[in-house]
Amino acid sequence: MKRVALCLLLIAVVAASAVFAVRHYAPASAAAQKMLSPGPLSPGHAYLSSQCGACHQPAVGVTVAKCTACHAIAERLLGRQPTAFHASVQECSACHIEHQTTGVRPVVMDHLALARIGTRTLARASRSDPESAATLQSLEIWLHINSPKQLDASTAREALNCAGCHDNKDPHLKRFGSDCAQCHAFESWVVPGYQHPSPSSKDCVQCHQPPPSHLMEHFSMVSQKFAGKEGARVDQCFECHNTTSWNDIVGVGFYKHH
Numbered sequence: 001m002k003r004v005a006l007c008l009l010l011i012a013v014v015a016a017s018a019v020f021a022v023r024h025y026a027p028a029s030a031a032a033q034k035m036l037s038p039g040p041l042s043p044g045h046a047y048l049s050s051q052c053g054a055c056h057q058p059a060v061g062v063t064v065a066k067c068t069a070c071h072a073i074a075e076r077l078l079g080r081q082p083t084a085f086h087a088s089v090q091e092c093s094a095c096h097i098e099h100q101t102t103g104v105r106p107v108v109m110d111h112l113a114l115a116r117i118g119t120r121t122l123a124r125a126s127r128s129d130p131e132s133a134a135t136l137q138s139l140e141i142w143l144h145i146n147s148p149k150q151l152d153a154s155t156a157r158e159a160l161n162c163a164g165c166h167d168n169k170d171p172h173l174k175r176f177g178s179d180c181a182q183c184h185a186f187e188s189w190v191v192p193g194y195q196h197p198s199p200s201s202k203d204c205v206q207c208h209q210p211p212p213s214h215l216m217e218h219f220s221m222v223s224q225k226f227a228g229k230e231g232a233r234v235d236q237c238f239e240c241h242n243t244t245s246w247n248d249i250v251g252v253g254f255y256k257h258h
Helices: 002-036 043-048 064-071 075-079 111-124 130-142 162-169 218-227
Strands: none
Touching: 111 130, 130 162
16 A cells, blocks of 8 residues: 555645646756856847757857858848858858857958868869859959968958959049058058048049039039029039048038938
């Protein structure tokens, strides 16, 4: 009789434990994940805060396979010229870093890391493999090297072909050539020590070209009248514009175009 009672008691304990586990395991697991998390996720990934396995593989960490499970299906993203190179770059975590301060986009533009990724991809690609043709073509545009052996710590940044990525957004309209590094540093697009020529300078067209609106009736119907310079020519930029900003109009102030 005692043995039967003991068995019934054991069954009751097991059942109670099962119920407790079902009710409390998920919250406990979420609490443990939150405690072990190195920081908050970016807004776009915030919904995965309690699902570490969505990005991390046990004993490995974040893997390309985990990233591409969601992002490789973004056909419009991969089809855009500025972001199309992601289709052949099989490394994500070098530039996309999560668990930073809340609200920060997980994008860290590290040109040195990009150069290293390019050389590693180049080393993996094979010219005899038809599937590698697109990757090799992209690398020939991005890099000034043909082999990863040409890359070392001192030449990594110089190996990048700036125009290969930025050519479609060249604000200089190719007037300064394709050697961006002669003026720009990798850390910032701002030119160190650059000062705009004197406000009295009248040779604006040396660097600037008029926008399309200035080559239409909009120039005489709106631009000239707003600036009070109805006799100004299109190439006389200094008549209407201050050197602080293109929309800082002489004698008027900042003009909100739209």
